[in-house]
Amino acid sequence: MPLRDLLLALGVVLVWGLNFVAIKWGVDEISPFLLTALRYLGCALPAVFFIRRPAVGWPILIVYGLTVGVLQFSFLFTAMRLGMPAGLASLVMQMQVFFTLGLAMLFLDERPTVPQLAGAGIALVGLVTIGAEHIGGAVLLPLLMTLVAAGFWAISNIVTKRAGKVDMFAFVIWGSLVPPLPMLALSLLFEGPQALAALASISPQAIFSVLFIAYGSTLLGYGAWAVLLGRHPAGLVAPFTLLVPVVGFAAAFVLLGEMVTPLEIAGSLLILAGLGLNVFGPRLVARLRAA
Secondary structure, three states, X not given: OOHHHHHHHHHHHHHHHHHHHHHHHHHHHOOHHHHHHHHHHHHHOOHHHOOOOOOOOHHHHHHHHHHHHHHHHHHHHHHXXXXXXXXXXXXXXXXXXXXXXXXXXXXXXXXXXXXXXXXXXXXHHHHHHHHHHHOOOOOHHHHHHHHHHHHHHHHHHHHHHHHOOOOHHHHHHHHOOOOXXXXXXXXXXXXXXXXXXXXXHOOHHHHHHHHHXXXXXXXXXXXXXXXXXXXXXXXXXXXXXXXXXXXXXXXXXXXXXXXXXXXXXXXXXXXXXXXXXXXXXXXXXXXXXXX
């Protein structure tokens, strides 16, 4: 991979890791459903007027928008509003890799390899280790909600696979037209008109949060990621996502003062080991067989 693309990949990792700190700043002042609506409103506008709709039907775009926008991020943002640490959220969301494996086996007739199954098992042990730290505690519900968010991310991955080979940047932008109205309706229903009225007094930090989540993490992040996948094999690009939780934990420590317990560290290392085995295991086995 040329140095230019290596720096681009590391830039995406940095943006996606910092995104969880931006979310934490956002939900501190903006209600979760409203923040989700603002995120996708920013993603869609004004880009939708300049980017041609991808070659997929509206049903696929609507289902994608509902799963990734209305469901995934409403659960994630609510979990972080209820106390889910930003660093831990950046890691637990990576469980979507294993949820995607299971759904692909059920709906796409894909068969996971032995290393992938082993990686899923190790990651599950890590997740249980982290959960054991919070049984009966205030973080248990947010932890479970973050897992649900990761599950909906996995469902959106299957929907994306069903869409076929399309322009992912355009797919994300046009799919972003779906969440704003449902999320605004849910915000009015559950969070009340005062949630919208509170926007009149939000801080510059919260405004930065919305802009970063919408334009930095989503449009620039996914756009650069699509460029990298277009230039290089997915197997070369995908492992960079393993660095996202590393950046997430570091950023949460520096910018939010979040600390981690020994059990959380142990569980996190197990999840990262499982992710690493999932990514690198199949290729290692293939090389050993070829040798």
